[in-house]
Each structure stands twice: as structure tokens, then as C-alpha cells.
Amino acid sequence: MATATHPERAGPGEGPGATALPAISLERISKTYRSGGEAVAAVRELDLRVEKGEFFSLLGPSGCGKTTTMRVIAGFEDPTTGTVRLHGDDVTQVPPHRRDVNMVFQSYALFPHMTVFDNVAFGLRRKGVAREELNRRVGEALELVELAGRGRTRPGRLSGGQQQRVALARALVNRPSALLLDEPLGALDLKLRQAMQIELKRIQRDVGITFVYVTHDQGEALTMSDRIAVMNEGRVEQLGTPAEVYEHPATRFTAGFIGTSNLLSGEVADTGGGVTAIEVAGAGRVLAAGGAQAGGFPAGVRVDVTVRPEKVAIARAEPRGDLVRLRGTVTEVVYLGSATHYTVKLGNGAEIVVFQQNSSDAVGAAERGDTVWVSWRPEHSSVLTN
Amino acid sequence: MAATTAAEAAPGRRPAGRRGRLAPYLLVLPGWLWLAVFFVAPIASVVSMSLMTGSLTAGFTFTFETANYTRALGLYWEQILRSLAYGGLATLLCIALGYPVAYWIAFHGGAYKSTYLLLVLLPFFVSFVLRTVSWGFILADNGIVLGTLKDLGVLPGDAGVLNSAPAVVFGLAYNFLPFMVLPIYAVLERMDHRVVEAAHDLYAGRLQAFARVVLPMSLPGVFAGVIMTFIPTSADYVNATILGGTHNTMVGKVIETQYLVNNAYPLAAAITVVLMAVLLAGIFAYARALGTEQVMEVQAG
Numbered sequence: 001m002a003t004a005t006h007p008e009r010a011g012p013g014e015g016p017g018a019t020a021l022p023a024i025s026l027e028r029i030s031k032t033y034r035s036g037g038e039a040v041a042a043v044r045e046l047d048l049r050v051e052k053g054e055f056f057s058l059l060g061p062s063g064c065g066k067t068t069t070m071r072v073i074a075g076f077e078d079p080t081t082g083t084v085r086l087h088g089d090d091v092t093q094v095p096p097h098r099r100d101v102n103m104v105f106q107s108y109a110l111f112p113h114m115t116v117f118d119n120v121a122f123g124l125r126r127k128g129v130a131r132e133e134l135n136r137r138v139g140e141a142l143e144l145v146e147l148a149g150r151g152r153t154r155p156g157r158l159s160g161g162q163q164q165r166v167a168l169a170r171a172l173v174n175r176p177s178a179l180l181l182d183e184p185l186g187a188l189d190l191k192l193r194q195a196m197q198i199e200l201k202r203i204q205r206d207v208g209i210t211f212v213y214v215t216h217d218q219g220e221a222l223t224m225s226d227r228i229a230v231m232n233e234g235r236v237e238q239l240g241t242p243a244e245v246y247e248h249p250a251t252r253f254t255a256g257f258i259g260t261s262n263l264l265s266g267e268v269a270d271t272g273g274g275v276t277a278i279e280v281a282g283a284g285r286v287l288a289a290g291g292a293q294a295g296g297f298p299a300g301v302r303v304d305v306t307v308r309p310e311k312v313a314i315a316r317a318e319p320r321g322d323l324v325r326l327r328g329t330v331t332e333v334v335y336l337g338s339a340t341h342y343t344v345k346l347g348n349g350a351e352i353v354v355f356q357q358n359s360s361d362a363v364g365a366a367e368r369g370d371t372v373w374v375s376w377r378p379e380h381s382s383v384l385t386n
Numbered sequence: 387m388a389a390t391t392a393a394e395a396a397p398g399r400r401p402a403g404r405r406g407r408l409a410p411y412l413l414v415l416p417g418w419l420w421l422a423v424f425f426v427a428p429i430a431s432v433v434s435m436s437l438m439t440g441s442l443t444a445g446f447t448f449t450f451e452t453a454n455y456t457r458a459l460g461l462y463w464e465q466i467l468r469s470l471a472y473g474g475l476a477t478l479l480c481i482a483l484g485y486p487v488a489y490w491i492a493f494h495g496g497a498y499k500s501t502y503l504l505l506v507l508l509p510f511f512v513s514f515v516l517r518t519v520s521w522g523f524i525l526a527d528n529g530i531v532l533g534t535l536k537d538l539g540v541l542p543g544d545a546g547v548l549n550s551a552p553a554v555v556f557g558l559a560y561n562f563l564p565f566m567v568l569p570i571y572a573v574l575e576r577m578d579h580r581v582v583e584a585a586h587d588l589y590a591g592r593l594q595a596f597a598r599v600v601l602p603m604s605l606p607g608v609f610a611g612v613i614m615t616f617i618p619t620s621a622d623y624v625n626a627t628i629l630g631g632t633h634n635t636m637v638g639k640v641i642e643t644q645y646l647v648n649n650a651y652p653l654a655a656a657i658t659v660v661l662m663a664v665l666l667a668g669i670f671a672y673a674r675a676l677g678t679e680q681v682m683e684v685q686a687g
């Protein structure tokens with residue numbers, strides 16, 4: 001990311017342009033933990049900009065540095081290098097209690113010796129909010145998370161889901177400029193989780209606070225986010241809207257981590273006009289017009305190309321039109337009711353998975369052992385880097 | 387068919403027999419026996435002794451002699467009060483010194499926590515009486531501390547610390563400090579650090595986070611520490627004897643004298659019962675004041 005011309009470089013400002021500043025920006029953040037003689041690079045040269053009012057997700061496998069990134073934003077960790085800005089102001093050296101962001105911890109971290117009401121009121125009391133307003137706001141926050149009437153309970157007496165909602169109310173009630181949520185739904189069962197996902201999204205829309213949301217659940221990230229940063233080994237692999245990240249994975253990691261994808265290796269044969277032609281030895285030629293890098297590869301380079309299973313069509317007759325067409329043998333048919341999953345083995349031994357909706361004319365498109373054509377539109381194939 | 391069902395039903399299908407129902411009670415029996423032999427029996431014998439009359443040579447008989455108690459209170463109320471005051475002051479001093487030590491070891495001890503704890507416990511490797519006697523040497527009028535200060539002209543030549551109330555209180559605090567440090571440390575050590583971070587996140591500075599979160603959450607440790615120092619310091623007589631001289635007698639010394647020197651067993655027993663009753667009442671009042679939930683509730687981690 002080239003950030004040299006971005007407005008926050010002009011320095012902290014409260015002028016008329018201040019609203020255009022990103023709610024959070026991380027510039028070249030690195031965090032290396034030293035324990036004993038070992039150094040663990042949890043976050044490496046991370047650049048991120050989270051816009052105001054955005055639902056921004058950090059998605060990645062366990063240990064990729066999501067929590068560390070959040071802790072750097074909240075101020076619990078000093079970054080080894082780099083700058084943290086909130087609304088353009090450099091807060092790298094500002095302690096957590098003076099940063100206008102609140103965190104919902106992975107483990108909730110409720111105060112066990114206080115009632116639910118006192119937990120939620122904690123931040124407002126520190127800010128010296130007058131009693132009447134405090135009572136009103138805490139009441140509203142508890143109502144928002146549907147815990148009105150449980151104010152006098154101790155957190156230890158609540159279920160996991162209820163504790164999670166207390167943690168949410170405790171942060172939301174302060175109306176911070178940004179809320180950091182570290183896998184807040186991690187401890188919940190599927191049903192409650194889905195209910196809370198909808199609830200969180202509703203709350204975020206209603207109060208208009210910037211959400212930075214950590215999850216390792218791709219479904220959760222795709223359904224809830226405005227933008228997703230896919231993280232791996234302390235770096236951002238790809239950043240974009242859910243559709244961009246899903247439809248056009250930029251790296252092998254993203255393609256493998258989000259959804260199911262078909263991967264073919266080949267050599268760039270021809271490039272131009274925004275289309276890259278890749279020769280896959282033993283299978284045929286694949287055209288790729290999707291993704292940011294399409295057309296940006298010189299001939300002769302070895303690359304991977306990917307396509308999502310639901311974008312691929314399967315037929316006995318050769319399809320017509322401007323399509324990627326490959327021939328293969330059906331090795332597996334899994335009937336799922338509303339859809340059928342086919343596995344097709346290509347001439348080079350690679351397998352292509354096809355998800356086909358069982359619309360009236362698609363049923364029984366192919367059977368095991370059939371020789372078939374698989375096809376898709378060039379804009380649905382993405383060329384992967386590294 | 388019939389053969390298999392019979393074979394299946396045979397082993398252990400009967401409802402638990404008498405032995406099964408008694409098992410839990412049998413299991414706690416050793417515990418009850420222990421309490422009966424080492425707690426109930428001694429207390430019962432002390433209480434009954436306190437209501438007897440007689441002498442060591444003539445033998446003691448149970449006469450429900452309540453006069454022992456009137457004598458105990460009438461003659462020694464001053465020593466009893468003094469014991470409670472010294473014990474209380476020593477306990478407060480232990481909190482003031484021990485809490486920061488426990489806090490520092492738990493939160494800043496890093497990889498050397500156990501080493502620091504060992505250092506706190508190190509004096510215990512020397513006998514209690516020896517330690518107290520060495521304090522006597524250290525605090526003597528012309529000992530290492532006062533002697534040096536006098537030589538330097540900082541203190542007048544007749545200044546002294548020994549044979550005074552502060553010497554006793556400091557001696558008690560010194561001797562029982564680890565009993566305060568350990569339980570507080572145990573609570574702080576397993577405190578979830580993210581809860582403290584949550585306080586910082588919610589706009590609490592260091593002091594506020596300590597006062598609102600760390601301190602209240604560590605109260606069960608302080609409570610345990612208070613009980614473990616207040617009871618033995620109030621009943622102690624070694625410190626008062628060695629460091630306090632003749633004017634600062636504590637009730638422990640009185641009991642010892644009545645028992646071992648005067649052989650006035652019933653009177654000694656009566657004083658003992660009074661002391662125990664006062665301490666028990668104090669602890670219950672203290673637990674009430676703190677709130678039982680606060681003290682007893684296991685902290686959710």
C-alpha cells in the first residue's frame with residue numbers, strides 16, 4: 001500500500017478535512033515477542049486503514065496475529081516498529097485508558113466482583129458521567145443486548161452467551177469511536193452464534209460505530225463485513241470486500257482459506273487485453289480475466305489459477321461461447337438434495353470440483369465414469385501470486 | 387434369549403447396598419476423627435477445666451466455677467486488650483508491608499517469582515525464638531542499629547527501642563509477614579490479567595484499576611492473611627517477652643505463667659477461653675463486614 005499521499009500524513013488535524021481521515025490506521029506495524037532467547041514475529045510490517053463506520057474484519061487462522069493487531073490498536077502492546085493513528089492522531093505512545101477505542105476480549109474479561117450493572121457502568125464512571133445519565137445509558141445498553149432486568153446479577157451466574165453480551169454492552173455504552181471485538185462469538189453454539197451475528201450487525205448499523213472484528217470463521221467474516229483483511233503469518237494477504245476476497249482470491253493462501261477452490265498450475269502463454277492465457281500441461285488452456293492482477297503476468301512465468309466450484313458448469317456436449325473449456329472424467333457424484341457435487345479428473349490428473357444447483361434441467365447432467373466438459377467464464381478464474 | 391438376559395442382569399444390578407450408601411460417610415470418617423481428637427477434645431477439656439476448682443496437688447474437680455471467668459477478666463482485661471491491640475497493629479503492618487511485596491512478585495516477578503517467594507520464606511529456616519532473640523540483639527540500646535546511630539550522633543545516648551510497644555509490634559510483624567504475603571500472592575498470581583487490561587481499556591488509570599479491580603478481587607487473599615496473622619500474633623508471648631520487657635505483657639505470657647509457674651490450671655483455661663471467644667467473635671464480625679460472598683466466593687477466572 002502506498003500511503004504517501006494520504007491525508008493523515010499531513011499530521012493530526014481537527015480541520016474540516018478531519019472527517020475523511022480513517023478511524024484507525026496502522027502504518028508499518030511490526031510486533032516481535034521475545035520470550036527467553038526466542039523471538040516470535042507476531043505481526044510483520046502491517047499496513048491497514050479502517051474507515052469510519054465500517055465493519056472491518058480480520059480473518060485468519062489461529063496464531064496469525066489477529067489478537068496482537070487488536071492489542072496494538074487498543075494500546076496493550078507497544079509495537080516494535082510503526083505508527084498507530086486514530087482519526088489521524090498518532091497514539092502510538094498513548095496508554096490504553098486514554099484511547100477512544102474499546103475492546104471486547106476473546107475471553108470477555110468481565111469483572112467478577114461486580115454486578116452486571118456495575119460492569120457496564122465502569123467506563124462511564126471513570127469518565128465521570130452524572131448519575132442520571134449513567135443510569136439511563138446503562139439501562140439502554142442492557143436493553144440493547146436483551147439483558148434488562150439482569151443488572152444485579154454477578155457475571156459468574158450468567159451463561160456464556162449472556163456474559164458475551166455483557167462484555168459487548170460494557171464496551172458499547174461508552175460510545176467509543178471504534179469497537180475492537182476479538183472473536184466475541186467464539187464460545188457460543190451455532191444457533192446463538194448466528195443470532196448474535198445478526199444482532200451485532202444490527203447494533204453496528206444502529207449506533208454507527210466502527211467495528212474491527214476478529215474471527216477465524218470465514219462464513220462469519222463474509223456475511224458481516226464491509227471489508228475483510230485476510231491475515232496469514234502476521235501479514236495481510238488480501239484486503240477487499242467479501243465479494244472481492246471470495247470471488248477473486250489473490251493468493252494461494254486466500255484461495256485455500258476461504259471457501260473451496262479449484263487450483264490448476266500452469267505457465268503463462270499469452271497475455272494482453274486484460275486476459276491471461278495459461279497453458280495447463282495435459283489439460284488445456286485456461287483464460288483468466290478476473291482479479292486485480294489479470295493481464296499483469298509476463299509470458300513464461302509459472303502461476304496457479306483458481307476457480308470456485310459453483311462457477312463451473314458440467315455438460316456431456318461441448319459448450320459454446322467464450323468459455324474456458326476442459327475435458328475430463330467424472331470420478332465422483334455426491335447428491336445433496338438442492339445441489340450436486342461432481343469431481344472431474346482432468347487429463348493431467350488434477351481434479352476439478354463442480355457444485356451444480358439441481359434446477360429442473362440440470363438434474364442428471366453427468367454420471368460417474370462419463371467423459372464430460374467443464375467450463376466457466378474467464379472472469380471467474382483468478383491468477384494467484386506466490 | 388432368557389439365558390443372556392439373566393447373565394446380563396446378574397452382576398451389580400441390585401440397588402446400592404448399605405455399604406454403598408455409607409461409603410461417603412466412611413470416607414470422611416478419618417477427617418472427623420482428626421477433628422475430634424485434635425480439635426474438639428482439647429477445646430472441651432480446656433472449657434471444662436475452666437469451670438473447675440482445686441489445685442495440682444489436691445486435684446481438680448468440676449464445680450461449674452464461673453468465678454474463674456470473673457477473675458480472668460477482672461485481673462487480666464488489660465493484657466487481653468493489649469494483645470488484641472498489638473496483634474491488630476502487627477496485622478495492619480503486615481498488610482502494609484506484605485501487600486506490595488506480594489503484588490510486586492506476582493505482577494513483576496517474571497521468571498524469578500519462586501526465587502523471590504523463597505527469599506520471603508527464608509527466615510523460616512531459622513527457629514522462631516532464635517529469630518526473635520536476634521531482633522533483640524539488633525535493636526539493643528548499643529546494638530548494631532542504635533549503637534551506630536548513637537556513635538554518629540544522630541540519636542541521643544539514652545535513646546532505646548527495646549522494651550517498648552513498637553518493638554513488640556515490629557517483632558510480631560516481622561515474624562508473621564510471610565503468612566500475609568503468601569495468601570495475597572496466591573490470589574494475585576492467578577488473577578486473569580485481561581481483567582486488569584479491561585479496566586485500563588475502560589478509561590481506568592493505574593490507580594483506578596488497582597483500587598476498583600485488583601484490590602477488591604484480592605480481598606479473599608487479604609482475608610486469609612489477616613486470619614493467619616491476627617490469631618497467632620494476638621496469642622503470641624515470645625515477642626512480648628523478648629522484645630517487650632515487663633510493661634508490655636501480652637495475654638499469652640499470662641496464660642503461660644498461670645499454667646506453668648502458678649499451676650493455676652482453671653484460671654489459665656478461663657483466660658484461654660476468653661481469648662478464643664474474643665478472636666472468634668472478631669473474625670466473624672470481620673467476615674460480616676467484608677461480606678461473606680466477597681470472602682468465600684471463588685473468583686470466576
Ligand SMILES: Nc1ncnc2c1ncn2[C@@H]1O[C@H](COP(=O)(O)OP(=O)(O)OP(=O)(O)O)[C@@H](O)[C@H]1O
Nearest residue numbers: 033035040042061062063064065066067068069216
Ligand atoms: N505474550 C506473548 N508472548 C510471546 N508470544 C506471543 C505472545 N502473544 C502472542 N504470541 C505469539 O504471537 C503469534 C500471534 O498470536 P495472536 O494471539 O495474535 O494470534 P491470533 O491470530 O489471535 O490467534 P487465535 O485465533 O488463536 O486467537 C503466535 O505465534 C503467538 O504464539
Ligand SMILES: [Mg+2]
Nearest residue numbers: 066067068106
Ligand atoms: Mg486471538
